[in-house]
Amino acid sequence: MKTESLISIKTVQEIEVLRKAGKILSSIIRELTCSLKSGMTTQAIDDVAMNLIESHGVEAAFKGYRGFPGAVCVSVNQQVVHGVPGPRLILEGDLVSIDIGIIYQKYYSDTAVTVGIGKIKPKLQRLLEVTRAALYKGIAQAKVGNHLSDISAAVQGHVEAQGLSVVRDFVGHGIGQKLHEPPEIPNFGLPHRGPVLKEGMVFAIEPMVNLGTWQTKILADGWTVETADGQHSAHFEHTIAVAANGPEILTENGSI
Numbered sequence: 578m579k580t581e582s583l584i585s586i587k588t589v590q591e592i593e594v595l596r597k598a599g600k601i602l603s604s605i606i607r608e609l610t611c612s613l614k615s616g617m618t619t620q621a622i623d624d625v626a627m628n629l630i631e632s633h634g635v636e637a638a639f640k641g642y643r644g645f646p647g648a649v650c651v652s653v654n655q656q657v658v659h660g661v662p663g664p665r666l667i668l669e670g671d672l673v674s675i676d677i678g679i680i681y682q683k684y685y686s687d688t689a690v691t692v693g694i695g696k697i698k699p700k701l702q703r704l705l706e707v708t709r710a711a712l713y714k715g716i717a718q719a720k721v722g723n724h725l726s727d728i729s730a731a732v733q734g735h736v737e738a739q740g741l742s743v744v745r746d747f748v749g750h751g752i753g754q755k756l757h758e759p760p761e762i763p764n765f766g767l768p769h770r771g772p773v774l775k776e777g778m779v780f781a782i783e784p785m786v787n788l789g790t791w792q793t794k795i796l797a798d799g800w801t802v803e804t805a806d807g808q809h810s811a812h813f814e815h816t817i818a819v820a821a822n823g824p825e826i827l828t829e830n831g832s833i
């Protein structure tokens with residue numbers, strides 16, 4: 578099948594580099610999320626991220642990507658993804674999504690997490706928990722012999738069973754020597770469709786989940802994606818490898 582042949586199969590050596598990249602990215606995101614507090618601007622978050630990226634001797638994958646100005650995407654509350662760092666202040670009760678990518682020895686790693694600042698409303702806490710769980714439900718399907726859309730269906734099934742919605746307009750992706758490689762990995766769809774998964778495939782799986790409608794809009798800055806109804810959104814992402822004995826989470830950070 579055509580789509581199948583477009584999905585690159587990584588060698589053992591390449592997986593080893595991607596594993597190292599994922600480990601570095603995991604420590605960066607851990608340190609970055611620990612530094613978040615109310616009163617910070619989203620630009621300050623980007624500055625902390627850039628310092629961490631440089632101190633680990635890797636490159637910021639997003640900086641300059643299609644002209645994106647930041648090292649990280651910082652999306653607050655009703656913002657879904659691709660928030661541009663700037664003067665906006667982070668406040669107690671906010672949800673802050675951070676999406677971060679690095680390049681290590683020519684290979685990319687990509688992860689995202691959403692955190693609450695201080696005390697957040699129970700419905701927002703639930704949004705975080707459902708989105709995180711949906712990511713892990715999707716990852717669990719990333720095994721040899723499954724179809725690609727088994728990942729999509731598992732994410733959608735979990736989210737909609739909880740009465741929340743999955744974003745359609747933005748999807749996960751293959752990753753390796755490029756940030757975005759085939760295939761696209763939607764967070765919705767029927768199971769048992771699309772390419773059969775093979776050992777050595779590496780994916781960034783990234784559910785974006787909304788409290789209200791799944792529909793989104795792009796702001797005038799050309800980047801920031803918001804929910805169409807202004808309700809909150811959350812985003813979690815891991816880079817994973819399809820291994821012989823099941824999915825291996827390359828960006829596992831132990832705390833998020």
Ligand code: MG
Pocket residue numbers: 687688749750781783814
């Ligand atoms: Mg991604």
